[in-house]
Amino acid sequence: MLRFAVGLVRFAIRFAIGLVRALFGLDRQDAETVTRARLKLIVLAFCLIFVAIAGRLTFLGIVADPNGGRGGGSDAVASARPDIVDRNGDILAIDVKSPSLFAEPRRLIDPDEALEGLLKVLPDLDVAEARARLNSGKGFAWLKREITPSQQRAIYRLGLPGIGFVRENRRVYPDGPTISHVLGGVNIDNQGIAGLEKYIDGNGLSELHLAGLAVDRQQEPVQLSMDVRVQNAVRDELMRAKDKFKAKAAMGVVTDVRTGEIIAMVSLPDFDPNIGGNPKDDAYLNRLTTGVFEMGSTFKALSFAMALDSGRIGLNSSFDARGALSFGRFKINDYHAENRVLTVPEIFLVSSNVGTAKMVLSLGVEAHKAFLRKMGQLDRLRTELPESSEPIVPRRWGELNSATIAFGHGLSVAPLQAVMAVNSMVNGGYLIPPTFLKRNEAEAQKVAVRVLKPETSDKMRYLLRLNAEKGTAGKSEVPGYLVGGKTGTAEKVVNGRYAKNKLLTSFTAVFPMDRPHYLVLVMLDEPQALPETHGYATAGWNAAPTSGKIIERIAPMLGVMPRQNLPNAEQILRASEPAQKVADRR
Numbered sequence: 001m002l003r004f005a006v007g008l009v010r011f012a013i014r015f016a017i018g019l020v021r022a023l024f025g026l027d028r029q030d031a032e033t034v035t036r037a038r039l040k041l042i043v044l045a046f047c048l049i050f051v052a053i054a055g056r057l058t059f060l061g062i063v064a065d066p067n068g069g070r071g072g073g074s075d076a077v078a079s080a081r082p083d084i085v086d087r088n089g090d091i092l093a094i095d096v097k098s099p100s101l102f103a104e105p106r107r108l109i110d111p112d113e114a115l116e117g118l119l120k121v122l123p124d125l126d127v128a129e130a131r132a133r134l135n136s137g138k139g140f141a142w143l144k145r146e147i148t149p150s151q152q153r154a155i156y157r158l159g160l161p162g163i164g165f166v167r168e169n170r171r172v173y174p175d176g177p178t179i180s181h182v183l184g185g186v187n188i189d190n191q192g193i194a195g196l197e198k199y200i201d202g203n204g205l206s207e208l209h210l211a212g213l214a215v216d217r218q219q220e221p222v223q224l225s226m227d228v229r230v231q232n233a234v235r236d237e238l239m240r241a242k243d244k245f246k247a248k249a250a251m252g253v254v255t256d257v258r259t260g261e262i263i264a265m266v267s268l269p270d271f272d273p274n275i276g277g278n279p280k281d282d283a284y285l286n287r288l289t290t291g292v293f294e295m296g297s298t299f300k301a302l303s304f305a306m307a308l309d310s311g312r313i314g315l316n317s318s319f320d321a322r323g324a325l326s327f328g329r330f331k332i333n334d335y336h337a338e339n340r341v342l343t344v345p346e347i348f349l350v351s352s353n354v355g356t357a358k359m360v361l362s363l364g365v366e367a368h369k370a371f372l373r374k375m376g377q378l379d380r381l382r383t384e385l386p387e388s389s390e391p392i393v394p395r396r397w398g399e400l401n402s403a404t405i406a407f408g409h410g411l412s413v414a415p416l417q418a419v420m421a422v423n424s425m426v427n428g429g430y431l432i433p434p435t436f437l438k439r440n441e442a443e444a445q446k447v448a449v450r451v452l453k454p455e456t457s458d459k460m461r462y463l464l465r466l467n468a469e470k471g472t473a474g475k476s477e478v479p480g481y482l483v484g485g486k487t488g489t490a491e492k493v494v495n496g497r498y499a500k501n502k503l504l505t506s507f508t509a510v511f512p513m514d515r516p517h518y519l520v521l522v523m524l525d526e527p528q529a530l531p532e533t534h535g536y537a538t539a540g541w542n543a544a545p546t547s548g549k550i551i552e553r554i555a556p557m558l559g560v561m562p563r564q565n566l567p568n569a570e571q572i573l574r575a576s577e578p579a580q581k582v583a584d585r586r
């Protein structure tokens with residue numbers, strides 16, 4: 001029987017050799033035929049190798065640990081990201097190399113012993129999860145991402161076979177919470193999940209990750225329009241104001257009115273992107289882009305711009321502000337009623353609700369809606385930040401709606417949206433989309449849209465400066481900087497009704513008013529009255545002086561130095577008249 005089996009094997013081998021020689025012509029003496037046959041054998045060998053590799057990869061893909069990565073379940077090593085720098089080149093976000101701990105369960109001698117040793121160094125390790133991974137029998141499993149170098153050294157000294165380290169890219173934000181709402185954050189695999197980090201992924205970085213091309217030192221830094229020095233100053237003053245007036249939240253933004261660049265943006269409370277947290281927490285809400293608010297009297301500036309731009313109302317026009325304005329059972333009153341006929345500048349200075357409403361209604365509801373849409377107030381504002389909210393617009397818009405929206409109630413917008421509109425009122429009449437990326441004036445003009453006549457912009461600059469000289473914006477005055485602005489105090493809606501003791505105060509400041517360059521918006525959520533404010537909690541007593549303190553600190557950083565012998569509001573208006581006449585002749 002054994003001889004029969006051996007003979008059968010020999011026969012099979014000889015038959016196979018003969019078949020191969022016959023197929024490939026190896027039994028022939030022709031040299032060309034033999035060479036061709038050998039080439040066929042080489043090609044066949046390579047094909048078999050590639051088939052084996054493909055089969056192995058398929059096998060590994062099928063048996064991969066679905067829970068191998070913390071948080072996302074990915075076994076991928078974190079890819080590199082470009083640095084983010086401010087307008088002066090200071091680093092705001094950077095990748096650093098960090099060790100991560102993994103296991104090769106198939107190589108472990110004693111998983112329980114390995115776990116016991118690891119827990120001595122990493123006491124916060126999830127015991128049940130780590131034990132399951134160490135006993136999985138797989139080829140690879142993450143144990144903990146982003147450990148410290150000292151932890152790496154301690155684990156290395158344990159001498160555990162099957163335990164290793166991978167150096168990964170970890171995102172670090174040197175300024176901590178200072179610019180957190182703008183930068184956003186990344187997940188454990190270094191992929192953007194919020195803010196500008198998510199924007200960067202959506203503009204090509206994620207494709208580089210998938211292609212395996214997002215490697216170190218291969219990406220240009222992303223330069224922002226923001227100035228970290230100004231950001232720190234704004235945040236510092238807002239924190240002081242929030243504490244002083246016991247406000248629930250504080251917000252501030254600084255923009256370049258000529259380019260639409262956002263120089264600083266702060267929303268308090270904020271968070272540290274270096275430390276993981278719950279995105280549902282209040283601190284993660286960027287109130288300037290995601291929040292929508294009734295802006296109060298700050299919004300009156302749009303009503304005046306609409307009236308002056310119509311050509312039907314001028315600075316010498318007047319409106320009757322004697323008594324309340326009635327709409328059935330609804331009445332509109334003034335906070336400090338003058339009870340007299342007011343000129344347009346007087347309406348602005350005393351912030352008359354009645355005068356502002358009558359001015360807007362004289363132009364019509366449809367004209368009001370068309371103007372606000374043209375100024376970008378009825379549609380969602382799009383910027384590089386993925387997080388934004390739709391304005392809350394009345395479903396049925398009648399005269400009562402226009403009357404209340406005229407003085408900042410009944411329409412809720414993102415604060416940055418209102419800032420964009422005010423920018424156009426002082427920069428010559430151009431609506432420029434705001435940006436967090438560095439942009440010069442020539443680039444801004446390519447995306448700018450004229451929404452106001454140049455003379456309307458001149459008149460608005462006059463009113464804003466006049467308000468600082470004689471009106472509600474007096475406490476924002478900073479000697480040498482020619483500040484102008486508008487206060488806004490809005491009652492918050494609680495359970496469907498306006499609450500008189502819960503206020504949202506705001507102040508929009510522009511400087512210098514003879515040559516506007518920068519805008520500062522400050523908002524305080526539910527500030528409280530103090531003895532020094534004589535029991536008032538309105539914007540003129542809290543948001544306006546906070547704006548003044550911010551301007552005093554940031555103006556030198558922005559290259560705006562204090563001047564002497566500054567023109568007053570009347571002189572600013574007269575200085576613009578010759579330019580208007582030249583423009584009219586053209």
